[in-house]
Amino acid sequence: MSIGIDQIGFFTPNKYVDMVELAEARNVDPNKYLIGIGQKRMSLADSTQDAVSMGINGTLRYLDNIDSAKVGLLVFGTESSVDQSKSASLFVKKALNLAPEVRTFEVKEACFGLTAGIMIARDFVRAHPDQTALVIGSDIARYGVATAGEVTQGAGSISLLISSSPRILDLNDGHSAWSDDINDFWRPNDSAVAMVDGKYSTQVYLDFFKHTFAAYKEQKGWNTQDFSSIVYHLPFTKMGKKANDLAIAGESPEVAEKLVKAFEASKQLSMEVGNIYTGSLYLSLLSLLERGELEPNSLIGLFSYGSGAMAEFYSGNLVDGYQDQLNPRGDQALLDRRKHVTIPEYETIFNAALANPTDGEVLTSDEETGVWYFAGTQNHIRQYRQK
Ligand code: CAA
Numbered sequence: 001m002s003i004g005i006d007q008i009g010f011f012t013p014n015k016y017v018d019m020v021e022l023a024e025a026r027n028v029d030p031n032k033y034l035i036g037i038g039q040k041r042m043s044l045a046d047s048t049q050d051a052v053s054m055g056i057n058g059t060l061r062y063l064d065n066i067d068s069a070k071v072g073l074l075v076f077g078t079e080s081s082v083d084q085s086k087s088a089s090l091f092v093k094k095a096l097n098l099a100p101e102v103r104t105f106e107v108k109e110a111c112f113g114l115t116a117g118i119m120i121a122r123d124f125v126r127a128h129p130d131q132t133a134l135v136i137g138s139d140i141a142r143y144g145v146a147t148a149g150e151v152t153q154g155a156g157s158i159s160l161l162i163s164s165s166p167r168i169l170d171l172n173d174g175h176s177a178w179s180d181d182i183n184d185f186w187r188p189n190d191s192a193v194a195m196v197d198g199k200y201s202t203q204v205y206l207d208f209f210k211h212t213f214a215a216y217k218e219q220k221g222w223n224t225q226d227f228s229s230i231v232y233h234l235p236f237t238k239m240g241k242k243a244n245d246l247a248i249a250g251e252s253p254e255v256a257e258k259l260v261k262a263f264e265a266s267k268q269l270s271m272e273v274g275n276i277y278t279g280s281l282y283l284s285l286l287s288l289l290e291r292g293e294l295e296p297n298s299l300i301g302l303f304s305y306g307s308g309a310m311a312e313f314y315s316g317n318l319v320d321g322y323q324d325q326l327n328p329r330g331d332q333a334l335l336d337r338r339k340h341v342t343i344p345e346y347e348t349i350f351n352a353a354l355a356n357p358t359d360g361e362v363l364t365s366d367e368e369t370g371v372w373y374f375a376g377t378q379n380h381i382r383q384y385r386q387k
Contacts, residue, residue: 154274
């Protein structure tokens with residue numbers, strides 16, 4: 001039975017920071033950020049964009065293409081949760097007018113949350129082939145002004161529709177998972193920014209990649225050359241390059257060239273947006289699909305990593321006509337609409353967004369018409385409005 005990704009929607013807020021300007025402000029050689037880290041820009045969320053609003057906006061990118069009456073499951077993966085109890089998905093369900101019969105909840109395991117949702121959705125659709133599942137990953141990556149992780153921030157969401165007649169990527173059975181209780185990156189309840197052991201986190205990421213990729217190939221009886229491309233969780237694009245270098249080590253020049261070319265295509269959107277945590281792997285996938293010129297049936301490997309740490313490798317084959325389901329112009333327009341902010345402006349907006357607005361204060365958004373935003377709390381209840 002075929003189960004896979006039928007639709008992909010992407011959203012990112014309407015402001016960005018330029019990495020050369022950030023480097024200059026931090027007295028760093030710009031090439032460290034551009035080449036050493038591999039980022040050009042990062043999207044910036046102001047006080048009116050949060051995980052919920054971005055999740056709604058990402059899903060709205062394709063909602064008109066689907067039969068929303070068939071949605072039986074809505075899973076929201078995030079590590080930028082807005083409530084300790086109520087699921088972010090309930091706000092989304094209301095905004096999108098989904099049926100009350102929909103099963104819906106939030107999941108968390110750092111950047112692995114969206115992949116966890118996909119695996120739950122795969123099982124759900126297998127049991128209910130006449131229904132579909134919406135899976136959203138939405139996050140704001142925050143390390144803090146003038147920290148080592150600052151250059152690896154970002155904001156955005158990816159929304160996926162999983163169905164038994166997928167029009168984009170047909171998922172293969174099986175997966176290889178690996179987990180361990182470690183402290184490479186975490187965010188305690190009393191902190192609005194992440195805590196991180198940066199160098200250690202990159203080492204664990206690579207160790208987990210080696211482990212899951214080798215185990216997956218063994219499980220399936222496949223070799224590296226069987227993959228047309230591999231997409232990676234991209235906290236910053238140099239991280240994925242290091243994993244891709246491991247994947248191609250010892251392979252023929254043809255295989256290496258194929259996987260390097262695919263990686264270059266897959267990193268383009270992340271270079272512009274930055275880390276979006278749960279959605280980052282799927283932003284790489286979207287970038288690859290839009291820029292990779294892949295043939296139908298191409299085998300794509302996916303490496304998901306969530307700090308703490310949990311990793312999984314799985315794969316899918318491209319469905320004939322997948323390009324018809326994409327909207328590269330719309331995605332480019334989403335990036336092009338972003339306003340450039342100076343470094344002092346970024347610092348002000350960033351720090352303001354860390355604080356909760358006073359209850360009763362109504363926030364207004366400078367977004368475009370149709371975009372959903374967080375409008376503050378009334379009696380401590382979060383309010384979401386459409387511009
Ligand atoms: N020109 C070109 N390259 C330069 C350069 C220059 N002038 N100056 C430095 N570089 C290179 C360095 O050689 C280095 O390259 P390699 O990694 O290939 O050796 C690179 O720039 C980074 O420089 P540093 O090693 O000095 O890095 P740093 O101390 O500034 O920290 C970081 C980098 C650890 C990634 C930090 O930004 C960080 O902590 N980020 C957040 C954590 C993170 O994203 N971890 C990823 C794995 S965890 C995960 O994936 C989950 C998640 O989403 C967070």
